[in-house]
Amino acid sequence: MTGLRSIVVAMLLPWLAACATLSSAQREQAASVAAQARTTTVDCVAADACAQPSPLRRLAGEAFATSTAEAPRHYALILDNGPDALLARINLIRSATTAIDLQTYIFNEDDAGRLVIDELLVAARRGVRVRLLLDQLSALEKVETLAALAGIHANFQVRVYNPVLGRARITYPQYALAAACCWRRLNQRMHTKLLLVDGAVGITGGRNYQDDYYDWDASYNFRDRDVLVAGPVAREMDADFVRFWDDARSVPAERLSDVGRELLARGVPTLPPARFRRPERAERMRADAADSALVAQRLAAPALPVGVVGYISDTPAKHEGDGSGHARASRSMRRLIESARDEVLLQTPYLVLSEPAQDMFRELRARADPPRIVVSTNSLAATDAFIAYALSYKYKRRYLREFGFNIYEFKPFPADAPIDVAATGAELSPVETDNGGEPGTTRAAPVTAGPDAAVAQAPPMQRARRDFSSVRRPTIAYRAPLSREHTALRFGSRGANEPVPLKRAGVRIGLHAKSLVIDGRIGVIGTHNFDPRGDDYNTESAVVIEDAAFAQALAASIRRDIAPANAWVIARRDRPPVLSGLNYSLGKAFEAMPVFDLWPVRYATSYEFVPGPECPTPLPPDAPGFRACYRPVGDFPEVDLGLKSLTTRIFTAFGAGLAPIL
Structure with missing residues (x-):
């Protein structure tokens, strides 16, 4: 072996060791550890699984009641505002009586992601079947979290789509190795996003599960859009989800090498209590999701009756x-x-x-x-x-x-964008700002008494009319690889993961x-x-x-x-x-x-x-x-x-x- 080849092999050995897979017997043992740990206890014995009444869920009932095979009827709601998009998701999850299916590309363990996880777990414990399907490259960051969820409840299942190298998480060197050996497979990602409740009402669109899709980041947020649809088309969504769930590329978390090793070494870990960066915001979202009148006014009322979807x-x-x-x-x-x-x-x-x-x-x-x-x-x-x-x-x-x-x-x-700047947690500064691009007219930027002072004082569209450059916030932080939708760039340099300086x-x-x-x-x-x-x-x-x-x-x-x-x-x-x-x-x-x-x-x-x-x-x-x-x-x-x-x-x-x- 030449000296150069020896150097190459020496460089690859740590990567190959890190990619070592479990044997078939070890996978079965890890799956058994998770299965035995899952409790079957439910908190509710009612036929509707103690579901919370929801104006959004009622839209589906009305759509089905007025539909025929020849003339289906639906309700459609455009979700432009980030907090409203999260509110709709939480309210629907609480309304589930039988099943919740969630499919997404990015699922972060920040405030928004953890809030949704907690709501899904509450649903599972009251008797609702919950299936969570995550793309590998943007799944939950911690192997321990996936291990905890793999054995948390009989009604809660989590699978990872297309796990390159048979792992839930891959490191930078492992990414490079996967790129060298399996470039096309590495790039074949599940970008489909769907939340489906009881096979009756679904949400799809651009949003993932991460703070900056819901105006919850103090530095950078996305102006995004989803659509909620209630009615017969949800059956097509259900069939599509099942195709993904049953596909061989969707692997139960406990059968992946890194999650399985965690289970074999330490058993099913306890999911630690949520530690929200801003707990008052999470509590307010929970309270809003329980307020039927608020949900009816902000979300159900603007829904449009439509025909074929x-x-x-x-x-x-x-x-x-x-x-x-x-x-x-x-x-x-x-x-x-x-x-x-x-x-x-x-x-x-x-x-x-x-x-x-x-x-x-x-x-x-x-x-x-x-x-x-x-x-x-x-x-x-x-x-x-x-x-x-x-x-x-x-x-x-x-x-x-x-x-x-x-x-x-x-x-x-x-x-003038549908962004709730008060929800971001950044402080507004008392500065003069340009008013919508009209020279010669200025207005004083609103000043918050605290991060949340103005959130509930005006409808979302009124709250959005602010010049975001008037906001004091930390310098743009490094955007971790998980947070990106660009697979080819996710494991690039630090600079590739940052917005440009302004x-x-x-x-x-x-x-x-x-x-x-x-x-x-x-x-x-x-x-x-x-x-x-x-x-x-x-x-x-x-x-x-x-x-x-x-x-x-x-x-x-x-x-x-x-x-x-x-x-x-x-x-x-x-x-x-x-x-x-x-x-x-x-x-x-x-x-x-x-x-x-x-x-x-x-x-x-x-x-x-x-x-x-x-x-x-x-x-x-x-x-x-x-x-x-x-x-x-x-x-x-x-x-x-x-x-x-x-x-x-x-x-x-x-x-x-x-x-x-x-």
């Missing part, structure tokens, strides 16, 4: 072979977009399009009367994935000129919603980012509702996100006085290169609306008077130009090969 979902079959024939969600959404005649309103956090998607938009653009394509996405200042943004930045010319996109990039401190401090907001409206008549809310990863690697799902009232409500929500107070417009930059044609040609030539895209002058830049007597309302970037009403604010507005600006340009130049996995 479609649920499109990739099944685990997508992860067989190359999966090319099983990307049902991607194909369905492409067909919907192709059906557009007037307008496609698309919202995605990461504007990185697959080749089939690019071909589709070229064909739409080539029509004699093409539909308008309006895209809401993240700015560099707002995104949680600057590498994904860099790839979007690289292709701005293509998106604008070849596809005809109208692109709006979300601001990190939106002035010129101002504040509670930063990043777009995470994945939605689509076709011609104001079809609304889609789901998990698909409309990106190559969603096409080729992840399983995805979405609710499709062909109903004008629902589609228009969803369109209004997206249009709010692209309003001048909340977004910059992307448009062609002013042509240089000389050699503009040469500049364009060279920029296009460099863009076509997979590497060495180093041309410094990009085709497009960001613009800010400047209202005035001649510009009373915002204009699209292709309107004749656009340049008289908008001023350029640079390629990366709000960003503190420095190393991240440089690395963004580096990934623009060299990162095109990452597009399929971003």
